Structure formats: structure tokens, C-alpha cells
Amino acid sequence: MDPVSQLISSFKIPIGRWGKTFFDFLTTNFEWFFDSIADGLTVVLDGLVDLLLLVPPVLLVAAIAGLAWYLQKSWKLALAVALGLLFIVNQDLWQETVETLVLVVGAAAASMAIGVPIGIWAAHNERGYRYLQPVLDLMQTMPTFVYLIPVLILFGLGIAPGLIVTVIFAAPAPIRLTHLGITSVPKPMIEAGEAFGATKRQLLWKVELPAALPTIMAGLTQCIMLCLSMVVIAALIGANGLGKPVVRALNSVNIPLGLEAGLAIVVLAIILDRISRIGTGAAK
Amino acid sequence: MSAAVDFKNVDIVFGAARKEALALVDRGATRQEILEKTGAVLGCAGANLTVNEGEISVLMGLSGSGKSTLLRAVNLLNVPARGNVMVKDGDRMVDVAACDAATLRHIRQTRVAMVFQQFGLLPWRTVAENVGFGLELSGVPEAERNARVERQLKLVGLDQWASKYAHELSGGMQQRVGLARAFATEAPILLMDEPFSALDPLIRTKLQDELLQLQAELKKTIVFVSHDLEEALKIGSHITIMEGGRIVQTGAPEDIVLRPANDYVRDFIANVNPLSVLTAWNVMRDRRDLDHGEDGWVWLDRRKTTRFKIDERGLVAAAERDGKPAFWVSCADVEAQPEETTQVFWANPGTSLKTVMLAMHRSQTAPVALFDDQSRFVGAIGIRDVLSAVLRR
Numbered sequence: 001m002d003p004v005s006q007l008i009s010s011f012k013i014p015i016g017r018w019g020k021t022f023f024d025f026l027t028t029n030f031e032w033f034f035d036s037i038a039d040g041l042t043v044v045l046d047g048l049v050d051l052l053l054l055v056p057p058v059l060l061v062a063a064i065a066g067l068a069w070y071l072q073k074s075w076k077l078a079l080a081v082a083l084g085l086l087f088i089v090n091q092d093l094w095q096e097t098v099e100t101l102v103l104v105v106g107a108a109a110a111s112m113a114i115g116v117p118i119g120i121w122a123a124h125n126e127r128g129y130r131y132l133q134p135v136l137d138l139m140q141t142m143p144t145f146v147y148l149i150p151v152l153i154l155f156g157l158g159i160a161p162g163l164i165v166t167v168i169f170a171a172p173a174p175i176r177l178t179h180l181g182i183t184s185v186p187k188p189m190i191e192a193g194e195a196f197g198a199t200k201r202q203l204l205w206k207v208e209l210p211a212a213l214p215t216i217m218a219g220l221t222q223c224i225m226l227c228l229s230m231v232v233i234a235a236l237i238g239a240n241g242l243g244k245p246v247v248r249a250l251n252s253v254n255i256p257l258g259l260e261a262g263l264a265i266v267v268l269a270i271i272l273d274r275i276s277r278i279g280t281g282a283a284k
Numbered sequence: 285m286s287a288a289v290d291f292k293n294v295d296i297v298f299g300a301a302r303k304e305a306l307a308l309v310d311r312g313a314t315r316q317e318i319l320e321k322t323g324a325v326l327g328c329a330g331a332n333l334t335v336n337e338g339e340i341s342v343l344m345g346l347s348g349s350g351k352s353t354l355l356r357a358v359n360l361l362n363v364p365a366r367g368n369v370m371v372k373d374g375d376r377m378v379d380v381a382a383c384d385a386a387t388l389r390h391i392r393q394t395r396v397a398m399v400f401q402q403f404g405l406l407p408w409r410t411v412a413e414n415v416g417f418g419l420e421l422s423g424v425p426e427a428e429r430n431a432r433v434e435r436q437l438k439l440v441g442l443d444q445w446a447s448k449y450a451h452e453l454s455g456g457m458q459q460r461v462g463l464a465r466a467f468a469t470e471a472p473i474l475l476m477d478e479p480f481s482a483l484d485p486l487i488r489t490k491l492q493d494e495l496l497q498l499q500a501e502l503k504k505t506i507v508f509v510s511h512d513l514e515e516a517l518k519i520g521s522h523i524t525i526m527e528g529g530r531i532v533q534t535g536a537p538e539d540i541v542l543r544p545a546n547d548y549v550r551d552f553i554a555n556v557n558p559l560s561v562l563t564a565w566n567v568m569r570d571r572r573d574l575d576h577g578e579d580g581w582v583w584l585d586r587r588k589t590t591r592f593k594i595d596e597r598g599l600v601a602a603a604e605r606d607g608k609p610a611f612w613v614s615c616a617d618v619e620a621q622p623e624e625t626t627q628v629f630w631a632n633p634g635t636s637l638k639t640v641m642l643a644m645h646r647s648q649t650a651p652v653a654l655f656d657d658q659s660r661f662v663g664a665i666g667i668r669d670v671l672s673a674v675l676r677r
Contacts, residue, residue, distance in 0.1 A: 192404035195359050196418035196469065197392030206421070210408045 023150045034154040041160035045102055049240075052098045060098075061085040068275045077274055084267040093242065093264045100231050100241035100268065103159060107166035107227040112220060115171045119178025119216075120204065129179060136172040144169060144233050152237050162230075162239025170226040177219030181212030221276045228269050242268070287370070288473055288505035289335040289358055290377065294367035296327030296353050296529075302365050315528045327353035327362060328529040335522070337372070337472075340499065340506040342520035344513060344552070350529035351509045352477050357381070358507060359396045359475060360388055371395060371473065393422035397466035401478040403458045405450040411461050412437065412446040418469040436464040439498065456487035463495070467502070476508045480515065492519055513552055517541070517561045525549050538566045542673070558674050564640050565633035567673040568654045568663035584651040584664035590628055592653065598660035603628050605650060615643035615652060623648070630655050633662070637673065640665055 001009075026034070052060060061082055069078035088097050122129040148165060155161040185208050193207040209216075235243025242265050249258030297305045305324035308317065315326040328350035335341040343351040356362040357369050360380050370377040373395050380391055397418065405414050416433040424432070437443040440460040450458055459479060466474055480488040496519060499506065510516050516523050517537045524534040525548070533545035541561045544550040575583040577591065580601070584590045590610070593602040603610040605628060613621060615629040618639065629643035630653040640652050644667060654663045 188400055188402045188404040189406060191361055192398075192400060192406070192417070193421075195361060195392060195396075195398040195400075195404075195475075196421050196465075197389045197394075198421050199389065202421055206417075207406065210406070213408075 023153060027153055038155040038160040041163055042158055045106055045159045048102045049099050053095060057089045057094050071275055071278060081271050084271055088264045088267060091260050091264060093261060096242045096245060097264060097268060103162055103239060103241055104224060104227045107163050107170060108224045110167050111171040111223050112174050115174030116178050119175045120182060122179045123182035136175060139168055140172050148237055157238035159239045161237050162234030166227050166230040166234055169230055170223045173222045173226055174219040178216050181215030182208050185211040217278050221273060224272050224276050231265060286337055287334045288337045288372045289507060290370040291331045291333045292368040294331040294357055294364045294369060295329050296357060296362050297324050297365045298327055299324030306365060326529045331531055333524055333534060335505060335507055337505050338503050339521050340508055340519055341522045342508045342510055342516040343524050343526060344510055344516050345526035347511060349526040351526050355475055355477055355507055355509045359392050359398060394469060395471050396473045396475060397469045397471040398475040399462045399466050399479045401481055403462045405458055405461055407451050410447050410449055411442060414450055414461055415464045415468050417465055432468055436468045440464045455483050456491060459483060459491060472504055474504045474506045476506060478509050513556050537561050542566055559638045562637040562673055563633060564631040564635040564654055564665060567637060567669045568665045569669060570663045571661060574664060584653060585666040590651050592661060594661050600661055615639055618643045618646055621646060628653060641670055
């Protein structure tokens, strides 16, 4: 090795060790905190799964198809949703699907609840957004397996850490799209609001949010898709659902099982995508 | 007449280096010099202008002359770097450049309304909801709001369209919605930022006429920005011409046309048809400047073809044309008169130059006399006066 490279590598910055020290510190001092979050989430999510599994599958399928019709006013879509879900029931993957549905909808709701307010804040604070951007990049590009380890240490196994890694991965989408939606509200609209004496709050609720709504809704759809793409990874840290059979199929080279579970995920993805396209005129 | 809006030494600068830019403004630097030296853009400098109540004051200039910038200072969409923008609020004048947020909101909600060039309508709201937008912001209860919205929609002839969305309407109709929205707040001051520029010429003319009709009824104070001098002359009772952020001339429409302050204004009016602005008053020769003969006879023209005998009360006692007795008729009904050489037409100061020319044409180029509203003789217009006004020489 040449002397310059030798000099540079002679002292390795102990990033890895610092990180470990940090997480050790968190686990020893705030274990109660992370444990209570994990317990709370587990109770809520598992309770929801149990509740939905009490309903006969056919009734739940009908309810979801009804929701599809209500949101998109398209009987074709409702029929397709019903057929898709019945296919899943037929493949004997209903319980896993309900578990995945709860995880995905819960994670998407949490991502939106976190992402939209942050996006609004960032849209009004360009400086803040400049600092936020690398954090969002980190959340989206850091290989998921890397943060599975600390999340596993902090929150243990199960659906709660599954939800948390999913939110980390999915929340940047609603943040970015809310920011985009609000910063691209046409200036004349903002000025119309100001000229007629809107307060900051009125401007947000009566001009900016309605104008940005289509973009924010695109953020919701994207967010749901990102959550679904985490299903298999969440299964690695013990979250139940359609990811489990996929992981099992991978470990045992079981092609039929992998195909069945994989198709069920695809069906679920298409259904959620079509239903969640609210206000984008897909069904008009 | 009292002022509704009063600009006092208003400077507006865009960009970071405001202090340096203002120092250059004080030394009379041009916008280009300020941009090169400081990177700041001069919006407008040293603007002084009073807009009286009930007046339509038009700000004119090429694009980038600072006319919109100045207009938008009235409701503080643009914040002046220096100076005061006084806006009438009931019995007092409020400096919007220095007032607190609550006062500014009060002014924007109840005193100053605005109409935008690109309409600025909210596409997810119906026409009625757009018109009620300002009222909603100021917390007017729904029942009263609906009643006021309905009234405004009737006023602009859109009551059939109340539940449509703005984008379903044509451009002209959308701007009517914009007008109705501004009228709905019942603000006495109306800011109009090139409201008709985005419309095609026929619709533009129609909306100008409608605005004038509404104004005759509503008597608002209107500050209107336009780059079209024909439009300014048509609707303005006062015109201000701006160039490079500075006011170069301000006055009545005919002042601008007859006495342009510099070449910039002269270029502006070069293509204006003087017939659409000038009146008999603007072109006449005053009675005292005419050639006086004996016994109270006055020659109306330089060629001495026509003369009037004026009595001591200023009324016409006798008329003569080409040495023969003539009679005098009003040119108000010039079309109905037969072509005769023995008649002399008279006009009022407000008679349009076009009518005066028609009268000359009918009477084979006889001069036209000017009477005041008590029929007293005040002056005369000869063919040369008309020609020099039209040719601006």
C-alpha cells in the first residue's frame, strides 16, 4: 500500500462502535420506554387482527368490496376486489392476509400521520427541509437489514418492530409528496388567499391543503405500496402475515408455497392501490 | 374629494441587498445600474400618487415598469422598503406598510379587494363558493354569506352558474367570478391587476363596459393596472404612466394625450386614436385669443369666413358666414341637419372631437363654436385646430 492510503487507513473512525455504544445506552436506560411502545402496539395490532378474524371471511370480503365501491363508485372495481380476495381465501391464506392488511394499513396510517404534518412544516421552512432531505435519503436508502438489528434489540420480535421498520421506510414518501404538493400550489391562489385577508391557518386549510390534496393522495398510494414491499422483511423479525410463508418457502425451496403467497401479495397490492386512489379521478 | 389611497415616497426593492439598493435609488440610479451593482431588483422608486374616492385610477406602463408592483403595495402583497401607503379605513387613514397583522387583515377583509390577471380562483370550489371566499375568511355567518353571494352573482349575470366549478367556465366568465368575489366583501377599494389582459378582445371590451356600468352604480375607488392605453383611456378618470419603476407622468387622460411629458409617453400614445379621448374643450381656441372686430363681432376662424356678434352677457346675438346672415345649431343632432352653408354648429366643452369633426364636415368646413352650459360663447374650433390636435403638432 502506498503511504497516503496507509496514513488514511491507519486510524479507522469507529462509527460502528459508536453506534453500538449508542444503542447499548438506549437499551440500558430506556428499555422501559421501548418496551411499553412495543407492548402497546402489539396489543392494538394483534387485537385488531383477532377482531377481523372473528368475522367470517366472506363477510369481510363483501365489506372490503363495498368500501371499494363507496370510494371509487365503480362496480367493476368492487367485483374485481371481491374476486381477488376470494382467490386468497381459496388459497387458504386468509389469516396471513388479514395480518398483513392490519400491518400495512396501520403502518401507512402511522406514516401519513407523521409524514403529512412534517411535510407541511417543511414546505413552510425551506431551511428545515434542506436539513431534512439527507435524513429522508438515509431512511429510504439505508439497507433495511441494517436497521433491523437495532430495532430488534430495542423492540424485540413481533408485529411492533415490523410496523416500526415499515414506517421508517415508508414515511419519507408522504413527507416528500406533501412538501411537493404544498410548495407547488400556484402563487396566484396563495395571493388570492392573502389578498382577502386569510390568516396563516386559513391559508393552510382553505387554500394550500385543498390545492395539494391530489399530490398528498398520490403520497398515500405510494406509501401503501412501500409498506407492502416491506411485508417480507417484517416477517424476518417475526411479524406475522403473508411474508412468513414467503420466508418459509425460501428457506425450504418450496416453489408452490412461494408462488401462492407471492400471488396473494400481488393481489393485495393491486387492490390497495386501486382503492386508495382517492380524488385522482381514476374511476371517473 | 378625499383620498382613498395615498402613496407617499414608496420604494419597493426585491432581493437581499436592500440597503445598498436604496442608497443607489437616492442617487437616482436606474433599475439596470442597481441590478448590476447590488443584484437587487428595483420594483418602484419614489412613487407619490393620490387616488381619490370614487375615481378609477389607472397605472400604465410596459411590462416591468413597476405598475403591478405599486398596485400590490396597497394590500401589502408587496412590502415597501420605504415610504407609506395610506389606505382609508372608515374615517382614518392607515399606513399598511407599518400596521400590525390584525389591522392588515381587517383592511384586506373589509377595505381592499383584489381582482387578478389569471383570476386566482380556487378550482375545487364552485362558483358560489369562490365568490363567498372572502366572506368566509372574515367569518360572515353562512346565511348572510349565501345571500350576499347570490346578490353578487346576479350582478355579474352568473346566477345560473353558481354550482358549477370555476374551470367549467370560459375565461370571461371566470373573471366575472373574480369580480363578484371582490365585490362580495363590499370593500370600497378595488385593486385590479390587468384583469382583462388574459381575455380575447371582444370579451375584454364587453367586460370593460360592464365594469363601467357597475362602477356608475357602486362608486368604488378602483386602482387599475393596464398595459393597454386604449383601455386606460376608456375606463380611467386618472392615468399614471410608469417607466423603470418610476412615475413619469400622472394626470387626466387628455392631459396625457395632449401634453406627453417625454418620449416614452409620446411612444405610448403614438398609436392612440385621439378621437377617442379628445373633446371640444381640449382643442378649442379661447374666446380671448380670437380676432375681435368692431361692435362685438368676433371672428371664429383665422380665414375670417365666419363671425359671431356677442352681447354683453356673452350670448350670441347674430351670426354671419361668408358675409351672409347665418343661424347657429347644436351639433348634438348634427346627423339630422341638412347640409347648408348658412348654418354654424356649436358644441359643448364635453362634446367629443369626433362630433365636432362631423359638424365641420356637414357645414363645409365652417368653424364650430363652443358654448358653456349657460349658452355663453367660450371659444371656437377651426379646421386647423382640429388638424393640429389629430396630428399632434
